[in-house]
Amino acid sequence: MITRDAATPASGQLSVGEMLLAHGIGRRGFIKFCTAAASAMALPPWMGAAMAEQLRNAARPSVVYLSFQECTGCFESFTRSFAPTIENLIFNVISLDYDDTLMAAAGDAAEAALASAMRDHFGNYVVVVDGSIPTGAGGAYCTAGGRSAVDTLREAAKGASAIICVGTCSSFGGIPFADPNPTGAWPVTAIVGGVPIINVSGCPPIPEVITGTLLQLVSTGQIPDLDEHRRPKAFFGNTIHDRCYRRPFFDAGKFAKTFDDEGARNGWCLYELGCKGPTTFNACATLKWNGGTSFPIESGHGCLGCSEPGFWDKGSFYSAESTPQWGKAGEATPKQVVELAGITAGVGAVLGTASAGVSRLRQASRQKAAEHEHQGDE
């Protein structure tokens, strides 16, 4: 739970409700905003009203946004949220005290803003991390203001009430962590411990999942229910496959064999073209992208599994999940792969094998995550 101080405005500090009133948004407008946000986040409808009531009286938490070894795609996604919009979030719900991509300040002034936010809100601020943390060459692969990403993260984590990892790089290492990982990149959980960490994975994550997680954290003052990879269950509780509109074709055994055959044109299941939907937990099939317009499978391309640990190293994006995988990622040992290959025979066995393989990969992935966390606690 984030501290009470974070959820209750200090004397002289404007609450979210007071800030909204100052911007001409009354209680009704705010209930409407929260109802729409709850609907977009697939939360129960009564959560909108409850969220509005709690948020109205809550303090706007100080948020420090740290960008490390990343491509800024996650931040680009963040700025395209429809519900709540980024403007609503930044101007009304949170106090974004440091973000070197957005802020007008630069150089010493920017670093002073970071130091001030951490000092003035010690124990109460939320850290958002975008990007993995390189540890090779003494952390020299990613520095800002003369300090390495490792040092900045460790210092920021000391006074944080929670850390939200935005994107697969900060959550699981992502592409920098992929074999051969030349910079010695690690996810946040491998670097820091002792503070609640929420992973909002995806490459990039869905905008509404980023803003929705922040909104949930601020409105309830509590860490949301998380899955085994520390991802909010509200958004990562189902696989893409579970909620895919093409699922009836999977169940009927109708699969596209190439991207331009009759099956593809008829919208059949993309499983055999490498779709990772069956093993990928995310909200793409329900929240969709660009304000609910579409998602990759609806556009004719299989899911890459970008919100799962080690997605970049799990073999070809265009091979069915039942295809044996080699390499670091696989996080499956050659022996496991041989076992997988050995029991792959016939179409019927393919699906069962995928399930067994997924179970093994998950087990290996969990072990690896545990190793990361152990390292972070040391």
Next chain:
Amino acid sequence: MSRLADIPVRIEPAVRTGGLGGGVTAILAELAALLERLAEHGDAGAIDLRSLPMSAQDRAALQAVLGEGEVQATLQADGASSIRETQVAGVWWIEHRDRHGEIIAELLEVAAVPLILGRAADEIAAAARRLRAGITVAAATGQP
């Protein structure tokens, strides 16, 4: 790429109950349960229509069953919202739109009066304070 409606696959029709689709029947059953809870305990509830995969046919059927009540309100707050009472006492059909007219939320609220129409105690108290202050100023200056 095809949408589900464009895919030439025959889907078994849902079981019909008295001419209503299974989805509509389920919504009506949930509304009945929410109304019973409201009547017995005073607890309001809601169903998020945007979270339900309803066909146009189901939607029309639901609207026909619930009908139009006596009250229709329009709210202007960061875009227009319509709040319509249905013929089923306690069930309100609420549609929120943004400034561009796009629907951002649609729900069936089960309440004596929809939450968004009421005023909170602190708002009323603040209004009373402002009015008192206004009366004092008006009395002193002669200006309304």
